[in-house]
Structure formats: structure tokens, C-alpha cells
Amino acid sequence: MRRAQAAIVALTAGALALTACSSGAKQGAADDQSRKDAEKMRGQIAFADAAASKGPAAPIPGATPGGTIKVYQRDTYAHLDPAQLYVSDQGSLSTLLFRRLTAFNLDNKGKYNVVGDLATDSGQKSDGGKTWTYKLKDGVKFEDGKPITSTDLRHTFERQFADFITSGPTYVQRWLADSNSTAGYRKLLPGGPYGGKHLPKSVLDTPDDKTIVFHFKKPVGDLPYALALAGYGVVEKAKDTKEKYDKAPVASGPYKIQPGSFKNGKGITLVKNTQWDPNTDISRHQYADKFDIQFSVSYIDSTQRLMADNTDNQTAISFNNQVDAASLQRVANDPKIKARSTSGYQPYVGVMNFNMRRLKDKRIREAIAYAMPIQSVLDAYGTPGGGELAGSYISPTLTGYKNIDPYGKLKNPLGDVAKAKAILKKAGKLGMKLTYAHNTAVEPLKYSVAVADNLKKAGFDVQNKELPSDTYYDIIGKTDNQFDVYPSAWGADWPSALTVLPPVYDGRQIQDGGTNYALYNSPETNKEIDRISQETDPKKAAADWFTLGEKILKDDLPQIPTFYYKQVQLHGSKIGGAVNNNILSAIDPTKLYVKK
Amino acid sequence: MLRFLVRRSLGAIVILLLISAFTFFLFFAAPRDPALLACGRNCGPDALAIIHKNMGLDQPVPVQYWHFMAGIFTGRDFAQGPCPAPCFGYSFATGDAVWNTIVDRFPITLSLTIGAAAVFLFVGLATGMLAAWKQGTLLDKLFSSASLVLSSMQIYFIGPIVLTLLVYNTNLLGQPKYVPITEDPVGWFMGLLIPWCVLSIIFTAQYTRMARSAMIEQLQEEHVRTARAKGMSAATVFFRYAWRGSLIPIVTIFGIDLGTLFGGAMITEVTFALPGLGTLSIESVLRTDLPTVMGVMLFAATFIILFNIIVDAAYALIDPRVRLA
Numbered sequence: 001m002r003r004a005q006a007a008i009v010a011l012t013a014g015a016l017a018l019t020a021c022s023s024g025a026k027q028g029a030a031d032d033q034s035r036k037d038a039e040k041m042r043g044q045i046a047f048a049d050a051a052a053s054k055g056p057a058a059p060i061p062g063a064t065p066g067g068t069i070k071v072y073q074r075d076t077y078a079h080l081d082p083a084q085l086y087v088s089d090q091g092s093l094s095t096l097l098f099r100r101l102t103a104f105n106l107d108n109k110g111k112y113n114v115v116g117d118l119a120t121d122s123g124q125k126s127d128g129g130k131t132w133t134y135k136l137k138d139g140v141k142f143e144d145g146k147p148i149t150s151t152d153l154r155h156t157f158e159r160q161f162a163d164f165i166t167s168g169p170t171y172v173q174r175w176l177a178d179s180n181s182t183a184g185y186r187k188l189l190p191g192g193p194y195g196g197k198h199l200p201k202s203v204l205d206t207p208d209d210k211t212i213v214f215h216f217k218k219p220v221g222d223l224p225y226a227l228a229l230a231g232y233g234v235v236e237k238a239k240d241t242k243e244k245y246d247k248a249p250v251a252s253g254p255y256k257i258q259p260g261s262f263k264n265g266k267g268i269t270l271v272k273n274t275q276w277d278p279n280t281d282i283s284r285h286q287y288a289d290k291f292d293i294q295f296s297v298s299y300i301d302s303t304q305r306l307m308a309d310n311t312d313n314q315t316a317i318s319f320n321n322q323v324d325a326a327s328l329q330r331v332a333n334d335p336k337i338k339a340r341s342t343s344g345y346q347p348y349v350g351v352m353n354f355n356m357r358r359l360k361d362k363r364i365r366e367a368i369a370y371a372m373p374i375q376s377v378l379d380a381y382g383t384p385g386g387g388e389l390a391g392s393y394i395s396p397t398l399t400g401y402k403n404i405d406p407y408g409k410l411k412n413p414l415g416d417v418a419k420a421k422a423i424l425k426k427a428g429k430l431g432m433k434l435t436y437a438h439n440t441a442v443e444p445l446k447y448s449v450a451v452a453d454n455l456k457k458a459g460f461d462v463q464n465k466e467l468p469s470d471t472y473y474d475i476i477g478k479t480d481n482q483f484d485v486y487p488s489a490w491g492a493d494w495p496s497a498l499t500v501l502p503p504v505y506d507g508r509q510i511q512d513g514g515t516n517y518a519l520y521n522s523p524e525t526n527k528e529i530d531r532i533s534q535e536t537d538p539k540k541a542a543a544d545w546f547t548l549g550e551k552i553l554k555d556d557l558p559q560i561p562t563f564y565y566k567q568v569q570l571h572g573s574k575i576g577g578a579v580n581n582n583i584l585s586a587i588d589p590t591k592l593y594v595k596k
Numbered sequence: 597m598l599r600f601l602v603r604r605s606l607g608a609i610v611i612l613l614l615i616s617a618f619t620f621f622l623f624f625a626a627p628r629d630p631a632l633l634a635c636g637r638n639c640g641p642d643a644l645a646i647i648h649k650n651m652g653l654d655q656p657v658p659v660q661y662w663h664f665m666a667g668i669f670t671g672r673d674f675a676q677g678p679c680p681a682p683c684f685g686y687s688f689a690t691g692d693a694v695w696n697t698i699v700d701r702f703p704i705t706l707s708l709t710i711g712a713a714a715v716f717l718f719v720g721l722a723t724g725m726l727a728a729w730k731q732g733t734l735l736d737k738l739f740s741s742a743s744l745v746l747s748s749m750q751i752y753f754i755g756p757i758v759l760t761l762l763v764y765n766t767n768l769l770g771q772p773k774y775v776p777i778t779e780d781p782v783g784w785f786m787g788l789l790i791p792w793c794v795l796s797i798i799f800t801a802q803y804t805r806m807a808r809s810a811m812i813e814q815l816q817e818e819h820v821r822t823a824r825a826k827g828m829s830a831a832t833v834f835f836r837y838a839w840r841g842s843l844i845p846i847v848t849i850f851g852i853d854l855g856t857l858f859g860g861a862m863i864t865e866v867t868f869a870l871p872g873l874g875t876l877s878i879e880s881v882l883r884t885d886l887p888t889v890m891g892v893m894l895f896a897a898t899f900i901i902l903f904n905i906i907v908d909a910a911y912a913l914i915d916p917r918v919r920l921a
Contacts, residue, residue: 076690076879078689078690079690079691163646163649163650164650164675166634166635166643166646166647166650167634167635181640181642182639182640182642182643183640183642183643183645183646184642186646242675243675243676243677243691244676244677246676246691247691247692263700263871264687264690264692264697264700264876265697265701265871265875265876265879266700266871294869295871296869296870296871296875296879297869298866298869300756301869304756304759304760304764305764305771307764308763308764308765310763310764310767311767311770311771312771313771471628474628474629474632511640511641512641513632513639513640513641513644514640
């Protein structure tokens with residue numbers, strides 16, 4: 001995942017452990033609230049049945065309809081075609097606009113589950129998880145009043161194979177094609193459904209207007225999670241204009257785009273979709289009349305405006321802008337502002353990679369791990385609220401998470417230089433050359449001084465390499481990169497480590513531009529990844545993934561975790577229903593209303 | 597005059613061609629692949645190849661350059677739809693027609709620069725003249741030292757301070773924003789007032805100093821002395837004789853400053869979240885969005901060159917001694 005460029009849809013949920021070793025900085029009230037919220041949802045996220053998927057959603061206490069909510073966003077939405085949506089700001093928007101077969105539902109008690117959205121339930125699996133069947137709810141419609149049928153759903157999935165769809169998720173396509181390649185799955189339906197061709201019934205079947213059946217070659221346990229991704233929002237077949245659909249998509253959620261309102265860099269206006277029936281939707285509300293979204297507002301700017309809470313800003317919010325790092329302290333210390341903040345985890349885990357092709361001796365990697373000042377790394381992202389020290393590769397928001405600390409980093413977050421030096425001495429490598437690379441973004445520049453200093457004190461001859469931020473991941477993603485230690489971050493697409501361990505630790509995925517940045521290749525790990533990927537019992541899969549993650553960390557140490565990313569957001573004083581949604585890793589837009 | 601305009605226009609075309617070629621080929625010299633941004637997660641070489649094809653990046657760079665430049669005059673067809681001349685293609689990042697985006701954003705930058713220029717020319721010249729008029733007095737010293745302080749300020753420094761003081765803490769003024777002048781002239785004026793003042797601060801200071809020294813120089817000229825000797829009133833001498841002469845160097849500098857003003861507008865737009873061409877150019881560079889980078893660059897360059905020609909032509913109107921041959 002490229003944090004700087006495309007923060008993948010923030011899909012997190014699950015447990016949060018109250019680590020005794022948090023940053024040592026004061027935790028704000030909003031932070032405490034996020035911990036409490038997470039406590040409530042600790043454990044397995046349920047795949048809901050038909051009863052738990054039936055609308056309408058329980059009303060938000062005190063919510064009243066009407067009013068316009070002003071929304072400040074840093075980035076223009078790069079895409080509006082559901083199939084092209086992946087990154088987190090698009091995820092928030094798509095929740096309001098597009099319905100999918102399943103959806104993550106956050107109820108009023110703070111509990112998460114996967115519900116049937118267009119479908120009556122989260123899916124019926126058979127044939128050992130190779131076949132999944134979905135039935136559509138009655139009364140679900142597009143904004144033009146046309147009923148949503150299985151033909152539209154078939155088209156939604158078949159058009160994912162067309163060459164112009166390049167930015168969205170590829171999980172379902174790859175499972176259908178049984179392909180691991182990043183583009184090989186397209187051979188299953190070259191060019192998509194536009195030449196009149198369709199996926200064979202043995203792959204995707206729609207026996208009637210209401211039924212969709214997925215047939216996979218191998219068991220798939222995570223399908224209900226994957227189908228809830230923004231990228232699988234329904235597309236109306238009769239209105240599909242291919243590339244042009246990106247500018248004029250047909251909505252199916254509680255809001256639709258006001259025609260002509262989208263202006264690159266300026267904004268977009270969402271108005272109520274009168275064809276949306278709340279009785280069919282358990283996970284969304286439609287309180288505000290309008291969302292007036294303004295682009296090009298920086299984090300600093302939106303923070304200033306929302307802290308001021310003057311005039312228009314009282315009914316303003318940002319779906320995805322966070323409080324800028326320099327303002328976190330003020331938000332934490334001013335009770336009035338703190339009361340208007342929400343906070344929660346992002347799905348990212350920051351790590352320091354060890355280049356496994358260059359640092360082959362595990363003792364060297366251990367020495368670096370012990371010396372690493374993870375507290376300095378975290379502090380660079382702002383305190384309190386910028387994150388929490390990490391002991392595991394797997395985020396606390398993923399099911400199966402356990403608090404581990406095999407290298408004592410949480411107890412000694414500033415680094416144990418003496419221990420590192422002793423290990424290095426024993427290995428006979430005192431004074432060895434070590435190339436530490438990082439990018440020139442503000443945060444890495446801040447913490448890298450401390451990192452290099454600790455490594456020097458531990459006995460390394462440190463060469464500091466500064467790489468340009470915009471090409472950083474391209475450079476460290478080269479399999480022949482000449483660096484020994486370099487930071488990166490990765491986040492889950494949904495609350496299962498299936499979207500973390502295979503992309504980051506599968507040695508068969510090593511390629512230029514790949515995401516196995518440590519170039520870690522262990523046949524044993526690869527084999528275990530294959531085994532757990534086919535596990536259809538979510539509970540067992542979660543436990544097995546965590547065990548594997550722990551084993552990689554303890555036995556092979558290709559990376560040392562640094563911190564779990566968190567964010568703090570603000571809203572105006574006349575905004576009600578503002579709660580953090582750990583699945584979106586942002587404020588939940590479907591619950592917002594304007595206070596009267 | 598006509599010969600002058602023809603000669604300068606031909607020169608402008610050559611400059612624009614050089615700028616376009618330089619920008620285009622420099623873009624490809626950078627180690628950044630625009631396809632990566634559109635590639636989503638788990639992006640492999642095979643996935644990248646498809647995007648390269650979609651974006652037309654699979655062709656040799658000179659061929660791409662030729663298609664791009666030809667498209668400006670003849671228009672092109674894209675998967676997103678036809679792109680009539682002047683066609684700068686469709687944005688790699690958002691899929692919008694670049695020309696439409698430029699046309700949409702230009703009024704913001706134009707409003708910002710014209711307003712700021714009006715402020716700094718008016719305030720700068722007025723204070724400069726006053727300082728020259730009252731040379732050596734307390735007023736002169738006050739203006740001169742204030743201009744020295746202000747000219748060392750930066751937009752990104754003053755902008756947030758002004759916002760905090762006038763908008764967030766006291767509510768004296770509303771959040772800076774752009775409203776088209778055709779829709780709401782008062783809203784347009786009030787929305788841009790803070791950005792105008794902030795953008796003009798650094799220029800105002802320079803123009804105060806420049807106007808002061810040009811004026812002092814003019815007041816010592818022989819024709820001014822002659823006018824005085826002829827018994828003309830001080831005001832007539834000041835405004836009719838000295839003022840006009842002092843404008844020559846100021847107009848010259850103003851022509852050169854247009855480029856700087858555009859650069860300043862860029863920072864101002866980002867500071868106040870105004871989505872003009874400056875914000876667009878920064879966004880497009882960050883997103884390696886070649887068609888938009890090219891579009892904005894050529895548009896801005898054309899605009900600056902055009903204004904320089906107009907300013908040169910304006911000499912003749914200000915000073916009859918200048919002949920455009």
C-alpha cells in the first residue's frame with residue numbers, strides 16, 4: 001500500500017488491546033472513546049443472517065432530518081465509477097452513493113457486522129466455501145427508479161474484467177479466475193461484457209432476477225468482506241457508458257450526485273436520492289438534505305476552520321481530513337474542541353524493513369530491531385493521537401489480534417542500544433556498514449535523526465540515504481535496491497489478515513513494484529499462506545493468520561513493527577451523529593445530521 | 597506597431613514551442629511512472645502495461661509529443677469522448693478534459709491576480725509618491741521602513757496569521773472563497789479581499805520603494821525643473837510631468853512581475869484553498885498528470901507572454917519618446 005499516494009480503503013474493525021505501553025503521552029478523551037468503542041467490538045465480526053440484514057437502520061437518538069452539511073476534503077475524488085474506487089476518501093463517499101451485495105454495519109451500540117446490503121444476507125456458502133449464493137432484497141432501486149436485478153449485478157462483476165477498470169480491487173476477479181497474477185485474471189473475460197460475451201454459468205450464475213451465484217475453484221472464506229468493498233458497488237447495466245460512467249454514475253444509496261455539480265478541485269454536491277428505500281437498508285440513514293463537499297482544503301486549513309467553529313463551520317465536517325499533527329496537542333488540551341473530536345485506528349501498521357537479500361544474518365537484524373527507537377518514529381506523527389506503539393505486524397483492529405512483544409520494543413520504545421551492541425559484537429560485525437533509507441516527507445525526516453543516531457551508538461557505520469517522497473515506494477520496491485533498512489506501512493482492506501500477510505510476506509510475489517518490500521521469501525511461510533487462504537472458518541483463519549504473523553516476526557524478522565496509525569478528526573458544533581467508523585477509518589458519513 | 601506585434605508574436609510561438617518540448621521531455625526524464633497512480637494495489641508489470649496502453653504511454657515519447665501538440669490544433673478522439681481543439685487531452689488523474697478544467701479554474705486565478713495587481717499598484721504607487729513628495733520627513737521614513745519589513749514577508753506566513761486574526765478569532769471577515777463576479781459581485785469582492793491583500797503585500801512594498809525612487813529621480817530631471825521655473829503649480833509639475841515619467845520603469849517591472857505574480861497566486865491559492873490554476877498546477881505535478889501539467893504550463897506561458905507584449909506596446913502610450921519599430 002502506498003500510504004502517500006493511495007491509502008487503500010481503510011477497512012479495519014475488531015479488537016483493540018489496551019497496551020500498557022502506549023506512547024507515554026497523555027491520551028485525550030476522544031482517544032479514550034475510541035478505545036471504549038473498540039473494546040465493545042472486540043472479537044469476531046459476525047456475518048449477518050437475513051434477520052440482522054433487514055432495514056431500516058435503528059434511528060440515531062436525537063437525530064432530525066434536514067439541513068446542509070459542509071464537507072472539507074483535501075483531495076478531489078479521482079473516480080466516481082464504483083469499479084474504480086479503492087482509496088479511503090472514495091470509500092467514505094461511496095458509502096453514501098452506492099450499495100453493494102454486502103456492507104459493514106456499525107450499529108448504535110458500536111458493534112460491527114457484515115450484513116446483506118442489496119442481498120438479503122451476507123451470503124450462503126456451500127460446496128466447502130467454493131460456492132456462494134446471494135438473493136436480492138425486494139424494493140432496491142437505482143436513482144432513476146429502475147429496480148436493481150441480478151442482471152445489473154452480473155454486469156457489475158463482468159465489467160471489472162474490462163481494460164479500462166484499473167484502479168479498483170481485484171480480489172473477486174482473481175478468485176473467479178483462480179489467478180494470482182495482477183492482470184492475468186482478465187483473460188477470463190477479455191474486454192469485459194461489452195462484446196456480448198459473459199462469464200460462463202460455471203463461474204457466475206444468475207438463474208433468476210433475484211439470484212447471483214459465485215463459483216470459485218478454491219474455497220473462499222472472506223467473500224462477504226470483499227463484496228462490501230467500495231469497488232464492488234452496483235452499476236446499472238442500461239446506463240453503463242464505459243469510461244464515461246466515471247463522470248456520471250447512477251446512485252443506489254441514500255444520496256445521489258447533483259448533476260453538473262462535480263468540479264475537479266472545487267467540489268461536488270450530494271442530494272437525497274428519493275428512490276432509496278430506508279426499509280431495505282440496515283446500515284445507512286438519510287438525515288441531511290445535502291452534502292456540500294469542497295475540495296482542495298488542506299489538513300491544516302480544515303483543522304483551523306473546524307477548531308474556530310465560526311459561522312458556516314458549525315455545520316461543517318470533513319469525511320477524511322485529519323487534524324494536522326501540529327494541532328493535535330491543542331485539540332487534546334482544549335476541552336471545547338476535544339468534545340468535537342472523534343478518533344480511531346487506521347488500518348496501517350508502520351514497519352522498518354530489513355532487506356533480506358543483504359542482511360542475511362538474523363543476528364544483525366535483531367541488533368537493528370533492538371536499537372530501533374520506535375517511540376521517536378511515533379512521536380514524529382504527532383501526539384497524542386497520531387498512533388500507538390506496535391508489537392505485531394497485524395493491526396489491533398484485525399480479528400485474531402493479540403498483544404505480543406517478542407523483542408521487548410513496547411517496554412523499551414526508545415531502543416536498547418546496549419543490547420544491540422552486544423549482539424553485534426557477538427556476531428563479530430561491530431562497525432559494519434548499514435544503509436538506512438527513508439523518504440523526505442516531514443515525519444521520516446523528523447524521526448530519522450534518532451534512528452540513525454541509535455544505530456550508530458549500537459556500533460553500525462550508518463549511511464543515511466534520503467529518497468524523494470513521490471518516488472519512494474517505487475525505489476524501495478525494486479528487487480535490487482541497495483538499501484539495508486527502510487520504513488514502509490501497510491494496511492488491511494478488511495478486518496482479516498488475508499489482506500496483510502499474503503501481499504507483504506509471500507516470497508513468490510517478489511517483483512519490481514511489488515509490495516514484499518523486505519524481499520522476504522520463506523517456502524515454509526509461502527506454504528502456510530496457501531493453506532490459510534483457503535480456510536473458510538473465519539475464526540480459525542484469523543487465529544492461524546496471527547500465529548503465522550507472530551512466527552515470521554519471531555523466527556525470521558524481515559521487519560520490525562513501529563506503530564499502529566491512528567487519526568483524530570473534528571466536526572462543527574451543530575453536527576450530530578459524528579462517530580468514528582473503524583471500517584472506514586474515518587467519521588461515518590451515513591449517521592450525520594444537522595442539529596436544530 | 598504592426599511590425600512590432602508580428603515580430604513579437606512569432607517570437608512568442610517559438611518560446612511556447614520550446615517550453616512545451618522542454619516540459620514534455622523533462623516529464624519523461626523523471627523516474628516516475630504516471631500509470632502507478634492508476635494501478636491500485638498489487639500492481640504488477642502486466643497490470644501496468646494495460647494502463648500504459650490506456651494512457652497512450654506505450655508509444656515512443658516523440659510520437660506522444662507530436663500527437664499532443666497536433667491535438668491542440670486539430671482535436672483528438674479519446675475513449676472518454678471526443679476532444680475538440682484546443683485539445684490538451686484528458687487528465688491522467690481524474691479523467692476530466694484538461695481544457696475544460698483550465699477554463700473552469702482560470703477565472704479564479706485571473707480574479708486573484710487582477711485584484712492583487714490593482715491593490716499593489718494603487719497602494720504601492722500612492723505610498724511611493726507620497727514618500728517622494730515628503731522626502732526626508734517622518735512619513736517618508738515610515739513608508740520606507742514599512743516597505744522594507746513587508747517585502748521580507750511571505751504569503752504562507754502572513755496568510756494564516758491574517759486568517760486567524762480576521763476570520764477565525766474575530767469573525768470580522770468571512771472565509772475566503774471564490775464566487776463568480778457574474779453571480780454575486782459583492783460576494784466576489786468580499787470573498788477575495790483577504791487573498792488580494794495578502795498576495796499584494798510583498799509586491800506593494802517593492803512598488804512603494806520603486807515608485808519613490810523613480811519619482812525622486814524624475815523630480816530632479818531638467819524638464820521638471822523647467823516646468824517649475826515656468827511657474828507651474830507644484831501639483832501640476834508632480835502629476836503631469838514627473839509622475840508620467842516615473843511610470844516607465846514601473847511598467848517595465850510590472851511586465852516582468854506578471855510571472856512572479858502567477859507564482860504568488862499559486863501559493864495564495866493553496867494558502868486560502870482557492871481552486872485556481874495555481875492549485876491545479878501543483879496538484880497535477882504531484883499526481884504526475886502529464887496532460888494537465890502541459891495544459892497549465894502552456895496556458896500560463898501564453899498568458900504571461902501575451903501580457904508582456906501588451907506591456908511593451910503600452911510604453912508607446914505612456915511615453916511618446918518610445919517608438920516601436
